Protein backbone atom coordinates (compact mmCIF):
# COMPACT_ATOMS: atom_id res chain seq x y z
CA UNK A 1 0.00 0.00 0.00
CA UNK A 2 2.71 2.45 1.02
CA UNK A 3 4.73 2.56 -2.19
CA UNK A 4 1.63 3.23 -4.23
CA UNK A 5 0.43 6.08 -2.03
CA UNK A 6 3.81 7.73 -1.68
CA UNK A 7 4.47 7.31 -5.40
CA UNK A 8 1.07 8.70 -6.29
CA UNK A 9 1.37 11.57 -3.83
CA UNK A 10 4.77 12.48 -5.20
CA UNK A 11 3.87 12.42 -8.88
CA UNK A 12 0.54 14.11 -8.52
CA UNK A 13 0.42 16.15 -5.35
CA UNK A 14 3.72 16.86 -3.66
CA UNK A 15 5.39 17.80 -6.90
CA UNK A 16 2.66 19.67 -8.76
CA UNK A 17 4.00 21.11 -11.97
CA UNK A 18 0.85 22.67 -13.26
CA UNK A 19 -1.28 25.50 -11.84
CA UNK A 20 -4.33 23.25 -12.15
CA UNK A 21 -2.76 20.73 -9.79
CA UNK A 22 -1.77 23.47 -7.38
CA UNK A 23 -5.31 24.87 -7.32
CA UNK A 24 -6.85 21.43 -6.87
CA UNK A 25 -4.39 20.72 -4.09
CA UNK A 26 -5.31 23.93 -2.28
CA UNK A 27 -9.04 23.17 -2.51
CA UNK A 28 -8.41 19.63 -1.39
CA UNK A 29 -6.42 20.69 1.65
CA UNK A 30 -9.17 23.05 2.75
CA UNK A 31 -11.78 20.31 2.31
CA UNK A 32 -9.56 17.79 4.04
CA UNK A 33 -9.07 19.83 7.18
CA UNK A 34 -12.81 20.55 7.35
CA UNK A 35 -13.67 16.87 6.94
CA UNK A 36 -10.82 15.83 9.21
CA UNK A 37 -12.27 17.87 12.07
CA UNK A 38 -15.58 16.04 11.80
CA UNK A 39 -14.02 12.55 11.77
CA UNK A 40 -11.54 12.91 14.61
CA UNK A 41 -12.44 10.61 17.51
CA UNK A 42 -12.77 12.09 20.97
CA UNK A 43 -11.67 10.90 24.43
CA UNK A 44 -8.56 9.18 25.65
CA UNK A 45 -6.92 7.34 22.79
CA UNK A 46 -4.37 4.51 22.78
CA UNK A 47 -0.73 5.36 21.99
CA UNK A 48 -0.12 6.58 18.49
CA UNK A 49 2.99 7.08 16.36
CA UNK A 50 3.33 10.69 15.22
CA UNK A 51 1.37 11.37 12.04
CA UNK A 52 1.69 13.95 9.28
CA UNK A 53 -0.87 16.45 8.03
CA UNK A 54 -3.09 15.12 5.26
CA UNK A 55 -1.75 11.55 5.16
CA UNK A 56 -1.82 10.86 8.93
CA UNK A 57 0.19 7.68 9.56
CA UNK A 58 0.13 6.43 5.98
CA UNK A 59 3.85 7.03 5.58
CA UNK A 60 4.44 4.44 8.33
CA UNK A 61 2.63 1.75 6.38
CA UNK A 62 5.38 -0.35 4.85
CA UNK A 63 5.32 -2.48 1.69
CA UNK A 64 4.02 -5.35 3.82
CA UNK A 65 1.66 -3.44 6.16
CA UNK A 66 1.19 -6.28 8.68
CA UNK A 67 4.95 -6.36 9.30
CA UNK A 68 5.24 -2.58 9.63
CA UNK A 69 2.29 -2.45 12.03
CA UNK A 70 3.83 -5.26 14.06
CA UNK A 71 7.10 -3.30 14.38
CA UNK A 72 5.12 -0.26 15.57
CA UNK A 73 3.17 -2.33 18.08
CA UNK A 74 6.45 -3.54 19.60
CA UNK A 75 7.36 0.10 20.18
CA UNK A 76 3.99 1.58 21.20
CA UNK A 77 2.04 -1.38 22.61
CA UNK A 78 -0.51 -3.96 21.39
CA UNK A 79 -3.30 -1.39 20.91
CA UNK A 80 -2.40 1.45 18.58
CA UNK A 81 -4.35 4.40 17.31
CA UNK A 82 -3.42 5.33 13.76
CA UNK A 83 -4.96 7.62 11.20
CA UNK A 84 -4.73 6.41 7.61
CA UNK A 85 -5.48 9.61 5.76
CA UNK A 86 -8.73 10.82 7.29
CA UNK A 87 -9.79 7.46 8.68
CA UNK A 88 -9.06 6.53 12.32
CA UNK A 89 -8.01 2.91 12.88
CA UNK A 90 -7.21 0.87 15.97
CA UNK A 91 -4.57 -1.76 15.39
CA UNK A 92 -4.84 -4.81 17.65
CA UNK A 93 -1.79 -7.05 17.97
CA UNK A 94 -2.33 -9.23 21.03
CA UNK A 95 -4.40 -12.30 21.82
CA UNK A 96 -5.61 -10.74 25.09
CA UNK A 97 -7.19 -7.82 23.24
CA UNK A 98 -8.62 -10.12 20.60
CA UNK A 99 -10.32 -12.02 23.41
CA UNK A 100 -11.99 -8.76 24.46
CA UNK A 101 -13.16 -8.15 20.90
CA UNK A 102 -14.52 -11.66 20.40
CA UNK A 103 -15.78 -12.62 23.83
CA UNK A 104 -16.99 -9.30 25.19
CA UNK A 105 -17.74 -7.25 22.09
CA UNK A 106 -18.49 -9.77 19.35
CA UNK A 107 -21.90 -8.24 18.80
CA UNK A 108 -20.30 -4.80 18.35
CA UNK A 109 -17.39 -5.59 16.04
CA UNK A 110 -19.47 -7.23 13.35
CA UNK A 111 -19.53 -4.60 10.64
CA UNK A 112 -17.20 -4.59 7.65
CA UNK A 113 -16.15 -1.37 6.01
CA UNK A 114 -17.08 -0.82 2.41
CA UNK A 115 -14.50 0.69 0.10
CA UNK A 116 -14.70 2.39 -3.22
CA UNK A 117 -13.52 -0.85 -4.89
CA UNK A 118 -16.22 -2.92 -3.19
CA UNK A 119 -18.91 -0.37 -4.09
CA UNK A 120 -17.94 -0.37 -7.77
CA UNK A 121 -17.32 -4.11 -8.06
CA UNK A 122 -20.64 -4.93 -6.42
CA UNK A 123 -22.36 -2.15 -8.40
CA UNK A 124 -23.67 -0.70 -5.12
CA UNK A 125 -25.68 -3.90 -4.49
CA UNK A 126 -25.60 -5.39 -1.01
CA UNK A 127 -23.47 -8.55 -0.69
CA UNK A 128 -22.35 -10.90 2.07
CA UNK A 129 -18.68 -9.95 2.56
CA UNK A 130 -19.23 -6.22 3.07
CA UNK A 131 -22.73 -6.17 4.51
CA UNK A 132 -23.16 -4.86 8.06
CA UNK A 133 -24.68 -7.37 10.43
CA UNK A 134 -28.34 -7.06 9.48
CA UNK A 135 -31.19 -9.23 8.26
CA UNK A 136 -29.74 -9.34 4.74
CA UNK A 137 -26.38 -10.58 6.09
CA UNK A 138 -28.02 -13.21 8.32
CA UNK A 139 -30.19 -14.64 5.57
CA UNK A 140 -27.53 -14.50 2.86
CA UNK A 141 -24.98 -16.20 5.09
CA UNK A 142 -27.54 -18.89 5.88
CA UNK A 143 -28.22 -19.33 2.16
CA UNK A 144 -24.50 -19.68 1.35
CA UNK A 145 -23.88 -22.13 4.18
CA UNK A 146 -26.98 -24.28 3.53
CA UNK A 147 -26.66 -24.45 -0.22
CA UNK A 148 -22.90 -24.32 -0.82
CA UNK A 149 -20.56 -24.39 2.17
CA UNK A 150 -22.05 -26.83 4.72
CA UNK A 151 -20.32 -30.19 5.34
CA UNK A 152 -23.10 -31.93 3.44
CA UNK A 153 -22.78 -29.67 0.39
CA UNK A 154 -18.98 -29.80 0.40
CA UNK A 155 -19.17 -33.62 0.46
CA UNK A 156 -21.48 -33.50 -2.54
CA UNK A 157 -18.72 -31.71 -4.50
CA UNK A 158 -16.30 -34.56 -3.91
CA UNK A 159 -16.51 -35.73 -7.55
CA UNK A 160 -15.58 -32.21 -8.70
CA UNK A 161 -12.49 -32.22 -6.47
CA UNK A 162 -11.55 -35.69 -7.69
CA UNK A 163 -11.85 -34.63 -11.33
CA UNK A 164 -10.04 -31.32 -10.95
CA UNK A 165 -7.23 -32.65 -8.74
CA UNK A 166 -6.99 -35.60 -11.16
CA UNK A 167 -6.50 -33.09 -13.98
CA UNK A 168 -3.76 -31.35 -11.95
CA UNK A 169 -1.98 -34.67 -11.30
CA UNK A 170 -2.16 -35.49 -15.02
CA UNK A 171 -0.66 -32.12 -15.98
CA UNK A 172 2.20 -32.61 -13.55
CA UNK A 173 2.60 -36.27 -14.54
CA UNK A 174 2.93 -35.45 -18.22
CA UNK A 175 5.50 -32.79 -17.38
CA UNK A 176 7.51 -35.49 -15.55
CA UNK A 177 7.38 -37.71 -18.63
CA UNK A 178 7.80 -35.15 -21.42
CA UNK A 179 10.06 -32.58 -19.75
CA UNK A 180 12.15 -34.68 -17.35
CA UNK A 181 13.91 -32.48 -14.79
CA UNK A 182 11.97 -29.32 -15.73
CA UNK A 183 10.43 -27.12 -13.09
CA UNK A 184 6.70 -26.46 -13.05
CA UNK A 185 4.93 -23.28 -11.87
CA UNK A 186 2.83 -24.61 -8.98
CA UNK A 187 1.50 -21.18 -7.98
CA UNK A 188 -0.23 -20.83 -11.34
CA UNK A 189 -1.63 -24.37 -11.20
CA UNK A 190 -3.08 -23.82 -7.70
CA UNK A 191 -4.92 -20.65 -8.78
CA UNK A 192 -6.33 -22.58 -11.76
CA UNK A 193 -7.41 -25.44 -9.49
CA UNK A 194 -9.12 -23.15 -6.95
CA UNK A 195 -10.82 -21.20 -9.77
CA UNK A 196 -12.17 -24.35 -11.41
CA UNK A 197 -13.51 -25.73 -8.13
CA UNK A 198 -15.39 -22.54 -7.26
CA UNK A 199 -16.59 -22.06 -10.86
CA UNK A 200 -18.04 -25.55 -11.01
CA UNK A 201 -19.66 -25.55 -7.56
CA UNK A 202 -21.00 -22.00 -7.79
CA UNK A 203 -21.78 -21.50 -11.48
CA UNK A 204 -21.87 -25.08 -12.75
CA UNK A 205 -19.27 -24.28 -15.41
CA UNK A 206 -17.31 -27.02 -17.08
CA UNK A 207 -13.88 -26.76 -18.58
CA UNK A 208 -13.56 -25.94 -22.28
CA UNK A 209 -12.20 -29.46 -22.94
CA UNK A 210 -15.46 -30.82 -21.63
CA UNK A 211 -17.52 -28.63 -23.87
CA UNK A 212 -18.29 -25.83 -21.40
CA UNK A 213 -19.51 -22.82 -23.35
CA UNK A 214 -18.14 -20.37 -20.81
CA UNK A 215 -14.66 -21.35 -19.70
CA UNK A 216 -14.43 -22.39 -16.06
CA UNK A 217 -11.20 -20.39 -15.85
CA UNK A 218 -12.47 -17.01 -17.01
CA UNK A 219 -14.35 -16.01 -13.86
CA UNK A 220 -11.40 -17.11 -11.71
CA UNK A 221 -9.11 -14.80 -13.66
CA UNK A 222 -11.53 -11.87 -13.38
CA UNK A 223 -11.89 -12.47 -9.63
CA UNK A 224 -8.11 -12.49 -9.15
CA UNK A 225 -7.93 -9.20 -11.06
CA UNK A 226 -10.56 -7.77 -8.72
CA UNK A 227 -8.68 -9.00 -5.64
CA UNK A 228 -5.54 -7.34 -6.96
CA UNK A 229 -7.36 -4.01 -7.36
CA UNK A 230 -8.98 -4.27 -3.91
CA UNK A 231 -5.83 -5.14 -2.01
CA UNK A 232 -2.90 -3.73 -3.98
CA UNK A 233 -4.09 -0.39 -5.39
CA UNK A 234 -4.46 2.66 -3.19
CA UNK A 235 -7.73 4.58 -3.30
CA UNK A 236 -7.45 8.24 -2.38
CA UNK A 237 -11.24 8.46 -2.16
CA UNK A 238 -11.24 5.92 0.69
CA UNK A 239 -8.54 7.51 2.81
CA UNK A 240 -8.29 11.17 1.79
CA UNK A 241 -11.76 11.93 0.39
CA UNK A 242 -10.75 15.46 -0.57
CA UNK A 243 -8.22 13.96 -2.99
CA UNK A 244 -10.70 11.54 -4.58
CA UNK A 245 -9.93 13.12 -7.97
CA UNK A 246 -6.42 11.62 -7.86
CA UNK A 247 -7.99 8.18 -8.44
CA UNK A 248 -8.75 9.35 -12.00
CA UNK A 249 -5.11 10.23 -12.56
CA UNK A 250 -3.72 6.97 -11.15
CA UNK A 251 -6.02 4.95 -13.42
CA UNK A 252 -7.80 3.27 -10.49
CA UNK A 253 -11.28 4.39 -11.58
CA UNK A 254 -10.75 3.13 -15.11
CA UNK A 255 -9.40 -0.25 -13.94
CA UNK A 256 -12.26 -0.69 -11.49
CA UNK A 257 -14.94 0.14 -14.06
CA UNK A 258 -13.38 -2.14 -16.68
CA UNK A 259 -13.11 -5.12 -14.32
CA UNK A 260 -16.55 -4.54 -12.85
CA UNK A 261 -18.10 -4.38 -16.35
CA UNK A 262 -16.37 -7.60 -17.42
CA UNK A 263 -17.52 -9.40 -14.25
CA UNK A 264 -21.10 -8.20 -14.57
CA UNK A 265 -21.30 -9.19 -18.22
CA UNK A 266 -19.88 -12.63 -17.51
CA UNK A 267 -22.13 -13.32 -14.54
CA UNK A 268 -25.20 -11.99 -16.38
CA UNK A 269 -24.56 -14.37 -19.27
CA UNK A 270 -24.22 -17.33 -16.90
CA UNK A 271 -27.30 -16.35 -14.86
CA UNK A 272 -29.33 -15.85 -18.06
CA UNK A 273 -28.42 -19.33 -19.25
CA UNK A 274 -29.42 -20.92 -15.97
CA UNK A 275 -32.61 -18.90 -15.88
CA UNK A 276 -33.48 -20.10 -19.37
CA UNK A 277 -32.88 -23.67 -18.31
CA UNK A 278 -34.96 -23.24 -15.13
CA UNK A 279 -37.80 -21.84 -17.24
CA UNK A 280 -37.82 -25.02 -19.33
CA UNK A 281 -35.71 -23.54 -22.13
CA UNK A 282 -33.62 -25.40 -24.61
CA UNK A 283 -31.96 -28.32 -22.88
CA UNK A 284 -28.94 -27.92 -25.17
CA UNK A 285 -28.14 -24.66 -23.44
CA UNK A 286 -27.19 -26.62 -20.42
CA UNK A 287 -23.56 -26.67 -21.49
CA UNK A 288 -23.20 -26.28 -17.75
CA UNK A 289 -24.04 -28.51 -15.34
CA UNK A 290 -22.65 -31.28 -13.23
CA UNK A 291 -25.43 -30.98 -10.72
CA UNK A 292 -27.65 -28.34 -9.30
CA UNK A 293 -25.07 -25.63 -8.77
CA UNK A 294 -25.38 -22.70 -6.35
CA UNK A 295 -26.66 -20.16 -8.86
CA UNK A 296 -29.45 -22.46 -9.98
CA UNK A 297 -30.47 -23.09 -6.36
CA UNK A 298 -30.70 -19.32 -5.82
CA UNK A 299 -32.80 -18.88 -8.96
CA UNK A 300 -35.09 -21.73 -7.88
CA UNK A 301 -35.49 -20.26 -4.42
CA UNK A 302 -36.25 -16.83 -5.86
CA UNK A 303 -39.31 -18.30 -7.52
CA UNK A 304 -40.45 -19.68 -4.18
CA UNK A 305 -40.24 -18.08 -0.78
CA UNK A 306 -36.45 -17.36 -0.72
CA UNK A 307 -36.32 -17.60 3.09
CA UNK A 308 -37.67 -14.05 3.32
CA UNK A 309 -34.86 -12.65 1.14
CA UNK A 310 -35.71 -10.42 -1.76
CA UNK A 311 -32.72 -10.64 -4.04
CA UNK A 312 -32.27 -8.35 -7.01
CA UNK A 313 -30.15 -9.41 -10.02
CA UNK A 314 -27.45 -7.14 -8.54
CA UNK A 315 -27.58 -8.98 -5.20
CA UNK A 316 -27.30 -12.36 -6.91
CA UNK A 317 -24.28 -11.21 -8.91
CA UNK A 318 -22.68 -9.80 -5.76
CA UNK A 319 -23.17 -12.97 -3.72
CA UNK A 320 -21.71 -15.09 -6.53
CA UNK A 321 -18.77 -12.70 -6.81
CA UNK A 322 -18.24 -12.95 -3.02
CA UNK A 323 -17.60 -16.68 -3.35
CA UNK A 324 -14.97 -16.06 -6.02
CA UNK A 325 -13.26 -13.19 -4.19
CA UNK A 326 -13.17 -15.04 -0.87
CA UNK A 327 -12.62 -18.56 -2.16
CA UNK A 328 -9.91 -18.59 -4.83
CA UNK A 329 -6.85 -16.57 -3.75
CA UNK A 330 -7.04 -17.73 -0.13
CA UNK A 331 -7.15 -21.46 -0.93
CA UNK A 332 -4.61 -21.21 -3.77
CA UNK A 333 -2.10 -19.29 -1.67
CA UNK A 334 -2.54 -21.69 1.24
CA UNK A 335 -1.73 -24.70 -0.98
CA UNK A 336 1.21 -22.76 -2.40
CA UNK A 337 2.68 -21.94 1.04
CA UNK A 338 2.32 -25.55 2.20
CA UNK A 339 4.38 -26.78 -0.73
CA UNK A 340 6.91 -23.97 -0.32
CA UNK A 341 7.46 -24.77 3.37
CA UNK A 342 7.78 -28.49 2.60
CA UNK A 343 10.31 -27.81 -0.16
CA UNK A 344 12.29 -25.70 2.30
CA UNK A 345 12.11 -28.35 5.02
CA UNK A 346 13.15 -31.73 3.54
CA UNK A 347 12.80 -33.55 6.90
CA UNK A 348 9.16 -32.53 7.18
CA UNK A 349 8.52 -33.26 3.48
CA UNK A 350 9.83 -36.80 3.97
CA UNK A 351 7.80 -37.36 7.12
CA UNK A 352 4.50 -36.18 5.63
CA UNK A 353 5.09 -38.13 2.40
CA UNK A 354 5.71 -41.30 4.40
CA UNK A 355 2.43 -40.80 6.23
CA UNK A 356 0.43 -40.12 3.06
CA UNK A 357 1.98 -43.05 1.16
CA UNK A 358 1.50 -45.48 4.01
CA UNK A 359 -2.21 -44.57 4.23
CA UNK A 360 -2.72 -44.89 0.46
CA UNK A 361 -0.71 -48.11 0.13
CA UNK A 362 -0.93 -49.72 -3.31
CA UNK A 363 -4.17 -47.99 -4.32
CA UNK A 364 -4.14 -45.93 -7.52
CA UNK A 365 -6.57 -43.33 -6.16
CA UNK A 366 -6.81 -41.44 -2.89
CA UNK A 367 -10.26 -41.47 -1.31
CA UNK A 368 -11.27 -38.44 0.68
CA UNK A 369 -11.93 -40.71 3.65
CA UNK A 370 -8.18 -41.57 3.63
CA UNK A 371 -7.44 -37.98 4.63
CA UNK A 372 -8.90 -38.54 8.12
CA UNK A 373 -5.94 -40.81 8.87
CA UNK A 374 -3.36 -38.24 7.75
CA UNK A 375 -2.87 -36.54 11.11
CA UNK A 376 0.57 -35.13 10.35
CA UNK A 377 -0.62 -33.63 7.04
CA UNK A 378 -3.30 -31.78 8.99
CA UNK A 379 -0.61 -30.40 11.35
CA UNK A 380 1.44 -29.28 8.35
CA UNK A 381 -1.55 -27.34 7.01
CA UNK A 382 -2.28 -25.76 10.41
CA UNK A 383 1.33 -24.69 10.80
CA UNK A 384 1.37 -23.26 7.29
CA UNK A 385 -1.79 -21.27 8.04
CA UNK A 386 -0.19 -19.99 11.25
CA UNK A 387 2.79 -18.56 9.40
CA UNK A 388 1.20 -17.67 6.07
CA UNK A 389 -2.57 -17.41 6.57
CA UNK A 390 -4.49 -14.14 6.14
CA UNK A 391 -2.44 -11.28 7.53
CA UNK A 392 -5.20 -9.10 9.00
CA UNK A 393 -8.93 -8.94 9.40
CA UNK A 394 -10.81 -5.67 9.54
CA UNK A 395 -14.01 -4.93 11.43
CA UNK A 396 -16.00 -1.82 12.16
CA UNK A 397 -17.68 -1.25 15.52
CA UNK A 398 -21.40 -0.56 15.36
CA UNK A 399 -21.29 1.41 18.63
CA UNK A 400 -18.76 2.59 21.24
CA UNK A 401 -16.67 -0.09 22.95
CA UNK A 402 -14.08 -0.30 25.67
CA UNK A 403 -10.93 -2.22 24.75
CA UNK A 404 -7.74 -2.51 26.78
CA UNK A 405 -8.98 0.23 29.10
CA UNK A 406 -9.54 2.71 26.25
CA UNK A 407 -12.93 3.90 25.12
CA UNK A 408 -13.22 3.56 21.36
CA UNK A 409 -15.80 5.67 19.55
CA UNK A 410 -18.52 4.16 17.36
CA UNK A 411 -17.60 3.46 13.73
CA UNK A 412 -14.11 2.62 14.99
CA UNK A 413 -12.27 0.47 12.49
CA UNK A 414 -10.38 -2.33 14.22
CA UNK A 415 -7.55 -3.86 12.26
CA UNK A 416 -6.64 -7.18 13.87
CA UNK A 417 -3.07 -8.14 12.99
CA UNK A 418 -3.42 -11.93 12.71
CA UNK A 419 0.12 -12.18 11.34
CA UNK A 420 1.59 -10.64 14.52
CA UNK A 421 -0.55 -12.73 16.88
CA UNK A 422 0.34 -15.95 15.03
CA UNK A 423 4.04 -15.15 15.59
CA UNK A 424 3.86 -13.87 19.16
CA UNK A 425 6.81 -15.39 21.10
CA UNK A 426 4.71 -15.26 24.29
CA UNK A 427 2.43 -17.89 22.77
CA UNK A 428 4.54 -19.81 20.28
CA UNK A 429 7.91 -21.41 20.99
CA UNK A 430 10.42 -20.66 18.20
CA UNK A 431 7.62 -18.75 16.47
CA UNK A 432 9.36 -18.17 13.15
CA UNK A 433 10.18 -21.84 12.56
CA UNK A 434 7.98 -24.20 10.58
CA UNK A 435 7.24 -26.92 13.15
CA UNK A 436 4.03 -28.86 12.38
CA UNK A 437 4.63 -31.06 15.45
CA UNK A 438 3.53 -28.16 17.64
CA UNK A 439 -0.07 -28.89 16.59
CA UNK A 440 -0.01 -32.62 17.46
CA UNK A 441 -2.45 -33.30 20.30
CA UNK A 442 -3.60 -29.70 20.63
CA UNK A 443 -7.13 -28.39 20.39
CA UNK A 444 -6.40 -25.52 17.99
CA UNK A 445 -9.05 -25.50 15.28
CA UNK A 446 -10.61 -23.19 12.68
CA UNK A 447 -13.77 -22.18 14.50
CA UNK A 448 -12.49 -18.74 15.45
CA UNK A 449 -13.00 -19.23 19.18
CA UNK A 450 -9.34 -19.07 20.15
CA UNK A 451 -7.63 -15.73 20.62
CA UNK A 452 -4.13 -16.83 19.56
CA UNK A 453 -4.89 -19.00 16.53
CA UNK A 454 -7.60 -17.96 14.07
CA UNK A 455 -6.53 -18.22 10.41
CA UNK A 456 -10.18 -18.22 9.32
CA UNK A 457 -11.07 -15.17 11.38
CA UNK A 458 -13.19 -15.08 14.47
CA UNK A 459 -16.55 -14.56 16.11
CA UNK A 460 -19.75 -14.14 14.16
CA UNK A 461 -18.03 -13.21 10.91
CA UNK A 462 -15.71 -16.21 10.96
CA UNK A 463 -15.12 -17.68 7.50
CA UNK A 464 -18.04 -19.92 6.47
CA UNK A 465 -15.87 -21.51 3.74
CA UNK A 466 -13.56 -23.50 6.08
CA UNK A 467 -14.88 -26.89 4.99
CA UNK A 468 -14.83 -26.01 1.29
CA UNK A 469 -11.25 -24.75 1.57
CA UNK A 470 -9.87 -27.54 3.74
CA UNK A 471 -11.31 -30.31 1.57
CA UNK A 472 -9.62 -28.77 -1.44
CA UNK A 473 -6.24 -28.10 0.21
CA UNK A 474 -6.01 -31.49 1.95
CA UNK A 475 -7.00 -33.48 -1.12
CA UNK A 476 -4.69 -31.56 -3.47
CA UNK A 477 -1.70 -31.84 -1.11
CA UNK A 478 -2.27 -35.53 -0.38
CA UNK A 479 -2.18 -36.22 -4.14
CA UNK A 480 0.88 -34.10 -4.83
CA UNK A 481 2.77 -35.70 -1.95
CA UNK A 482 1.70 -39.23 -2.76
CA UNK A 483 2.42 -39.45 -6.47
CA UNK A 484 5.47 -37.20 -6.75
CA UNK A 485 8.75 -36.35 -5.12
CA UNK A 486 9.64 -32.68 -5.30
CA UNK A 487 13.05 -31.17 -5.99
CA UNK A 488 14.20 -27.59 -5.99
CA UNK A 489 15.28 -26.08 -9.32
CA UNK A 490 18.88 -26.96 -10.25
CA UNK A 491 21.46 -25.26 -8.07
CA UNK A 492 18.96 -23.98 -5.49
CA UNK A 493 19.40 -24.87 -1.80
CA UNK A 494 16.34 -25.04 0.50
CA UNK A 495 17.42 -21.85 2.28
CA UNK A 496 17.54 -20.01 -1.09
CA UNK A 497 13.80 -20.39 -1.63
CA UNK A 498 12.25 -16.91 -1.69
CA UNK A 499 9.60 -16.87 1.04
CA UNK A 500 8.49 -13.25 0.75
CA UNK A 501 4.73 -12.75 0.66
CA UNK A 502 2.71 -9.99 -1.00
CA UNK A 503 0.97 -7.27 0.96
CA UNK A 504 -2.51 -8.68 0.25
CA UNK A 505 -4.73 -9.90 3.06
CA UNK A 506 -4.37 -13.48 1.73
CA UNK A 507 -0.70 -12.98 0.95
CA UNK A 508 0.65 -15.19 -1.79
CA UNK A 509 4.31 -15.67 -2.67
CA UNK A 510 5.86 -12.75 -4.49
CA UNK A 511 8.03 -15.12 -6.50
CA UNK A 512 5.90 -17.96 -7.89
CA UNK A 513 6.72 -21.40 -6.52
CA UNK A 514 8.49 -23.47 -9.17
CA UNK A 515 9.55 -27.02 -8.27
CA UNK A 516 10.69 -30.05 -10.21
CA UNK A 517 8.29 -33.02 -9.95
CA UNK A 518 9.56 -36.60 -10.07
CA UNK A 519 6.99 -39.31 -10.61
CA UNK A 520 7.49 -42.06 -8.02
CA UNK A 521 4.60 -44.47 -7.76
CA UNK A 522 4.03 -47.17 -10.30
CA UNK A 523 0.35 -47.21 -9.34
CA UNK A 524 0.02 -43.41 -9.91
CA UNK A 525 -3.15 -42.39 -11.79
CA UNK A 526 -1.23 -40.42 -14.44
CA UNK A 527 0.90 -43.38 -15.54
Ligand code: HEM
Nearest residue numbers: 326327330331334390393456457458461462463465468469
Ligand atom coordinates in the same frame (compact mmCIF):
# COMPACT_ATOMS: atom_id res chain seq x y z
C1 HEM B 1 -7.56 -21.23 3.15
C2 HEM B 1 -8.66 -20.65 2.70
C3 HEM B 1 -9.40 -19.55 3.40
C4 HEM B 1 -9.00 -18.74 4.43
C5 HEM B 1 -7.66 -18.75 5.15
C6 HEM B 1 -10.10 -17.84 4.72
C7 HEM B 1 -10.07 -16.86 5.70
C8 HEM B 1 -11.09 -15.96 5.93
C9 HEM B 1 -11.04 -14.89 6.89
C10 HEM B 1 -9.85 -14.56 7.78
C11 HEM B 1 -12.22 -14.24 6.84
C12 HEM B 1 -12.62 -13.03 7.68
C13 HEM B 1 -13.21 -13.50 8.98
C14 HEM B 1 -13.29 -12.41 10.03
O1 HEM B 1 -13.49 -11.25 9.71
O2 HEM B 1 -13.17 -12.75 11.20
C15 HEM B 1 -13.05 -14.90 5.85
C16 HEM B 1 -14.33 -14.51 5.54
C17 HEM B 1 -15.10 -15.13 4.57
N1 HEM B 1 -14.75 -16.22 3.81
FE1 HEM B 1 -13.00 -17.25 3.90
N2 HEM B 1 -11.15 -18.14 3.89
C18 HEM B 1 -10.78 -19.17 3.07
C19 HEM B 1 -11.54 -19.78 2.10
C20 HEM B 1 -12.85 -19.45 1.79
C21 HEM B 1 -13.65 -20.13 0.80
C22 HEM B 1 -13.20 -21.32 -0.05
C23 HEM B 1 -14.86 -19.49 0.77
C24 HEM B 1 -16.09 -19.76 -0.07
C25 HEM B 1 -16.10 -20.42 -1.20
C26 HEM B 1 -14.82 -18.42 1.76
C27 HEM B 1 -15.84 -17.54 2.03
C28 HEM B 1 -15.78 -16.52 2.96
C29 HEM B 1 -16.87 -15.57 3.18
C30 HEM B 1 -18.22 -15.55 2.44
C31 HEM B 1 -16.44 -14.71 4.20
C32 HEM B 1 -17.24 -13.54 4.81
C33 HEM B 1 -18.13 -14.03 5.94
C34 HEM B 1 -18.95 -12.93 6.59
O3 HEM B 1 -18.58 -11.77 6.47
O4 HEM B 1 -19.94 -13.26 7.23
N3 HEM B 1 -13.58 -18.44 2.36
N4 HEM B 1 -12.35 -15.96 5.30
